[in-house]
Amino acid sequence: MSDPGRDAPVHAEGGTWDYIIVGAGSAGCVLADKLSSSGLARVMLLEAGPEASGLRYKVPILGALESGNPRSDWLFSAELDPSRNNRRDIYSRGRVVGGSGSINAMMYVRGNRADYDLWARQGNVGWGYEDLLPYFRSIEGASADLPDLYGREGPVSISVTRRAHSMSRAFVKAVEEIGYPHNPGYNGASQAGASITHVNQRRGMRCSSAKAFLERAIKRENFRLITGAFAHRLLMTGRRATGVEFSHLGELRRATAVGEVIISAGPINGPKLLMLSGIGDEKALRALGIVTIAHNPAVGGNLQDHCGLFLRAHVNVRTHNMDFNRLGKLRKAVEFAVFRGGAATYISPAVAFMKTSPELDEPDLQFQFTPMGIEGTGSGMCMMATPVITIHSFVNRLFTRGRVSLASADPTMPPVIELPLLGDERDMKKVLTGGRIGRMILQTAALAQYGTKEFSPGPAVQSDGEWRAYAREATMPLNHTAGSCRMGQDDNAVVDSALRVRGVDRLRVIDSSIIPELPNANINAITMVIAAKGADAILSEPT
Secondary structure (H helix, E strand, C coil), rough: CHHHHCCCEECCCCCEEEEEEEEECCCHHHHHHHHHHHCCCCEEEEEECCCCCCHHHCCCHHHHHCCCCCCCCCCEEECEHHHCCEEECCCCCECCCCCCHCCCCCCCCCCCCCHHHHHHCCCCHHHHHHHHHHHHHHHHEEEECCCCCCCCCCEEEECCCCCCCCCCHHHHHHHHHHHCEECCCCCCCCCCCEEEEEEEEEECCEHHHHHHHHHHHHHCCCCCCCCCCCEEEEECCCCCCEEEEEEECCCEEEEEEEEEEEEEEEHHHHHHHHHCCCCCHHHHHHHHCCCCEEECCCCCEECCCCCCEEEEEECCCCCCCHHHCCHHHHHHHCCCCHHHHCCHCCCEEEEEECCCCCCCCCCCEEEEEEEECCEEHHHHHHCCCEEEEEEEEEEECCCCCCEEECCCCCCCCCCCEECCCCHEEEEHHHHHHHHHHHHHHHHHHHHHCCCCCECCCCCCCHHHHHCCCCHHHCCEECCCEEECCCCCCCCCEEEEEEEEECCEEEEEECCCCHHHCCCCCCCCHHHHHHHHHHHHHHHHHCC
């Protein structure tokens, strides 16, 4: 396919702005609000997808069902994974205002102290746990029934999952049986233990970054959101970023930034845009005919995700998969309308954090309980006909790293994504440990009262070799991709601790791409915090 940006006429309707933000995801919405809040700086926010309007982005389960729908999801196809029998993953990333926060499971998880103190020990001054804690509290607007560890006045509403399935509390008791506490304060001093999940919802409705932050910015005269705007490349004057070239309504446009350009396009599109603009490995760029502006082989590297296994069991009580019919959906809709809770508001109503080894200071495993049975993978997924529960056991700290690279100089072509999830033996061992702990949970007395009969992987899987075979077949990514524009002080870093792109002026990356090491958490909360801290870094610098 030819590059429509090379020969198409360029229109100037993009205008001139103080700040241009590429990507209206969880980070971009925070940046738009904070950078425009004075009413003085002119801020443009570009988003390739549509606005998050309508009930589908408000009712939690409807948003989650948009994952896998091309109208809201980039659906990036990865390369074959040799560590998992050459399986090919489809990475879900939000292609809508609010980004992945508009289609995710809404689990609000900060991560633990060790996660962020590690970032600081790696030379990222100002990114330790105590540095980030005020930012977490500043975005949080927790309900009164949550622990005091949360902020109360922030725009992101947080509450306990409402009207969770009856087996959710049995899962919490099952985790207690194997030696971990009931811990409703898992976002506080200690992460270990189990709890009913805390979610970013306001009276049962999704409270994404778009809801919390962008609704404020959109009312300001100095701010403009453009949806359906697909970024092609950055405009550069020497080594200074001066704007963005993007397609909109069938035309190629240019917008100029007199202040800074900020890439908040996510860990896959972000490095792609940098490389299309001449920022990346010189040899690889030259092979595609792209002139190098700044040589940095680290761009696109350090790609990470969480991964793990599903364990499923038959039970003797009704589970949500049995209600995916006309009558069942009507019952759930009535429950939601009356109580603003129930199955329409959650995917995993209970969660637990544990360690693969007692020597660890903090957990590195996460378990999500889902009162639902799904069979098949990818596009072939469907609801099971009998009552089934699922425990998703996944590893939150992996050694494996992957890469995003360009397939072509044509910006409309998808990038190459390589991430061998079980490519490191240490990760395989962690996945197996998590699977065995998940089985222990299923075998507790707390769950036995529901007649649990494990069928995936099933009793035939016992030996190390059988578990390994199951892991290679069943391990899946969690769509918590991050790290491809790593923050650091060494040659393998893309941005510094102020999130400025190394070797380039007036350009920053501010989103989950900058994460050096994935935290033990779903990454929506830390992505918003990264944006809040990044905005402060921008506003603190002299103009």
